[in-house]
Amino acid sequence: MNRPLAISRQDHILNALDAAGAVSVSLLAERLGVSRETIRRDLKTLADQGRANLVHGGAARTATAEPSLAARQAANAPGKAAIGRKAASFVEDGMVVILDSGSTTLALAYALVERKDITVLTNSLPIALLLCRSSDVKVMMLGGEIDPNDEAAFGIDTLSALEHFRVDLVFIGVGGVSPEGELTDYSRLASEQRHRMMKAGQKVFLLVDHSKFERRTPVKMATVSRIAGLIVDKPPPRRIAQAFAARRWPVIEAKA
Amino acid sequence: MNRPLAISRQDHILNALDAAGAVSVSLLAERLGVSRETIRRDLKTLADQGRANLVHGGAARTATAEPSLAARQAANAPGKAAIGRKAASFVEDGMVVILDSGSTTLALAYALVERKDITVLTNSLPIALLLCRSSDVKVMMLGGEIDPNDEAAFGIDTLSALEHFRVDLVFIGVGGVSPEGELTDYSRLASEQRHRMMKAGQKVFLLVDHSKFERRTPVKMATVSRIAGLIVDKPPPRRIAQAFAARRWPVIEAKA
């Protein structure tokens, strides 16, 4: 049982920062099995490098001073924006696409604002509202019970609504990617719903920003065998990359 | 043990503020699991930064321009708020209610923010987002094609989603009231959908602010015979009042 290297600890901290926008000393100390003092020293190091912002009790994303818009959207915003732009480039006029809920797919929605002649199906309230307010995209909202965390609809009604559509492209966000390269999700229902979304369309793209790598969430995600592409903002760690290659999932890197 | 970071608490407050325009100390304290005093201190901090405006019992958003729908909401905002409060007083714990789309029903949603143990069915994106961001109300979104003007779902999917619910109260906004006292709507589809909503519930309330009186919109609105009440902010002109009385529609006047 060797203690984790300082580097990988700080790496973990940065990922957590990207993912959540803020981290607490106590929680990190518990998770990483080291003393709070060590975490504090790590945070101080990162702060000296300008990669984190110290606040009482923990650290926050460097940019966290300003944005009043959705907090999670700002987490790793540049990476997600790049993924969004890349994903948008696969959408052609006349297509019908599904956008899953989540901050990465919201970034894709931003990238679609200028488009027309496309139809977007989504269960995400912010995506639907964004597109109907500031674009000419035709929006179909998938109804259902609203999960306040995701600000999106889930449940039987959402699933059955999916049945009625012919869909060209499907864009799915991923909760996490285990170190073994397995895709994971937060809840059983969400996973099932994403699976149905994938089956509803011709081509499936998965959107994964680098803060998701090696993050474990509880539920294994069911996928379809054919994945048109896995859009990332940074190359994944080797082990994950190999797992993707073994399943013949093309990894598409979006450049900022 | 692990206290959530102060900064994420304030982030949450800003989000709620953004969605609802105003937040209350008590509700935030309860939702975030901290004492009211702490919330007060947070609000004071935000106010010092110019990011919130303190008011008795909570804080309000600093005057920020908000797009389309807010503009319409601003038309006769006080009257609509009064109607919303009055309408909310009919909603009891445990009830399932339908909220139609529109600025007046949005005002009702604002009035429901502090409530819990109620379920709201709505086809309106802003209402769903407001309630899921700043209240403990359970929200079911009725899916369908989004009409950018109303920022709400309409269509076959919306209608069929209605089938599955048992509803206590239905709150419907009205497009206009002709000088003859006839209720009118903007489109055939919207009218039909509102009719279905009415039939789905036990009691139907119509929300009419005085700017709707003697305004003609193109489509005659189908109603159900029994209307539990017609909530207004000012008494209607005599001819309209007579027409309402003839149909035995109780007129309920909301006071500011």
Added chain:
DNA sequence: CAGAAATTGCCACAAAATGCCACATCGGCG
């Protein structure tokens, strides 16, 4: 409209969590 009741604001102090520093401990390495 007045007075009561409930809610909220405000202040001071106590309790808890965190920050910070000095020093001890551990393990590798020349």
Added chain:
DNA sequence: CGCCGATGTGGCATTTTGTGGCAATTTCTG
């Protein structure tokens, strides 16, 4: 062996949060 860097420990200062009392405000009621 002794040096060095990294980490843990403990004590104390600082910050944050909770609590209770009381004044001010709002709301209810007759």
